[in-house]
Amino acid sequence: MEKTYTPVKEDFTLLDRQDLYTDKNFASQSYWKGVAIHFFKNRRAVIGLVIVLLIILFAAIGPSLNEFGYRDIVQYRNENNKRVVAKGISPQIPALHKLFTGEEPEGNFGSYTFLFGTDDLGRDLWTRTWYGARVSLLIAFVTIIIDMIIGMSYGLISGYFGGMTDNIMQRVVEVANSVPRLVIVSVLAIFMPKGIWLVIIALLLTEWIGMSKIARAEMLKTKEQEYVLASRTLGARNGHIIFREILPNTIGPIITQVMFSIPTAIFTEAFLSFVGVGIALPMCSVGTLIEDGFNNITTLPYQILPPIIVLALLMLGFNFIGDGLREALAPKLEDM
Structure with a gap:
């Protein structure tokens, strides 16, 4: 009959902690930390994030950087010391003014600086551009957050x-x-006045x-x-299972869609x-x-440039962010 060997304390050697080696590539990390690492490795996604953050910053503080409101009609004194309305003044750079209008700048603008010029009513386009960007972003964020809550709940319950x-x-x-969107807007326009609420409800x-x-x-x-x-099996209610168990594991694609x-x-x-x-x-x-x-492109062509550039940058920036999030939430094997 063979004897069984009983291990004793002397058979084991305590391994010092400093001798342990952990491969950092396989070190445990949270899911969202991995998403953030992959996202910030994507150059286009970072560029898009910077563009969007800069536009949001200017939309927040831009209208307050000068003394004119978005509806104020600017007046100034000309070279004859008469107070006149600053109608259709191009960006206050003489070369640009001559380029856009073919004429030398008239009068003395005094201490006023119109970086984007003024419109045909004499309102400062710098203030109006960033105020308009603020309104557009506010409408977009409010409607998308509400739509995310409604659509997400509806789809989860249905499935x-x-x-x-x-x-x-x-x-x-x-x-x-x-139902086409224009039909919905046309019906709403019959019963509602034009304004922010009409656009929000249509969206x-x-x-x-x-x-x-x-x-x-x-x-x-x-x-x-x-x-x-x-x-x-443990008796959890349907609402708990949908919104506490399943929703956190499906939020990635929904954020990308947002x-x-x-x-x-x-x-x-x-x-x-x-x-x-x-x-x-x-x-x-x-x-x-x-x-x-x-409407004024033939006489004051510079007016259309600031809002078009802001719109193009917003579209570009958010699409870059969306692409980056989609790749970060489901990275390819060669990117891991």
Whole structure:
């Protein structure tokens, strides 16, 4: 009969902690920390983030950097010491003024500096451009946050319960998606005055559909996983399972959709204001400024440049951020 050996203390050697080696590439880290690392490694995403943050900063503080409000008509004293309205003054650089108008700048602008010039009514375009960007961003963020909550909840509930509930809810989505946006805006314009609320409600009625489809797809992919079945077995309620168990694991694609929906909302607001059913004058947005510049493009062509550049940069910046988030949330094997 063989004897069994009993280990004793002398058989073991205590390994000093400093002799331990941990491969940093495989060190444990949180999911969102990994997303942030991948995002900031993406040069285009960082450029887009910087562009958007700079425009938000100027939209926040730009209108307060001079003494004129967005509706103030600027007056100044000319060379004959007479007070006149600064109508259609191009950016206060003599060479640019001559380039845009073909004429030498008239009068003495005194202490006034019109970096973007003035419009045909004598209002400072610097103030109006950044105030308009503030209005457009406010509309976009408010509508997208509300649409995210509505669409996300709708899609998660539809995908979770499935069956007849899912069929009915998806038929509602198909009907809502089949109605053109311009028809919705036209109907709203009959019953509502032009302004911010008309644009916000028009966006609320249309932008939630894309969110709901993505949330439903993520729910269908996730609801049969083990942790969901374990929660259901332990008696968790449906609301707890949907919003406390499944939602945190599906939020990544929804955030990516939000980043792509913000420029869509900004462009939609600009389009509605451009065609005359958006922001009501004298309040301005990027769309109303583009409309004013387009109407005066033959006489005052410089007016259309600031709002178009701001709109283009916003669209570019948010799309770069969306691309970066999409790649960070689902990185390719060669990027890991």
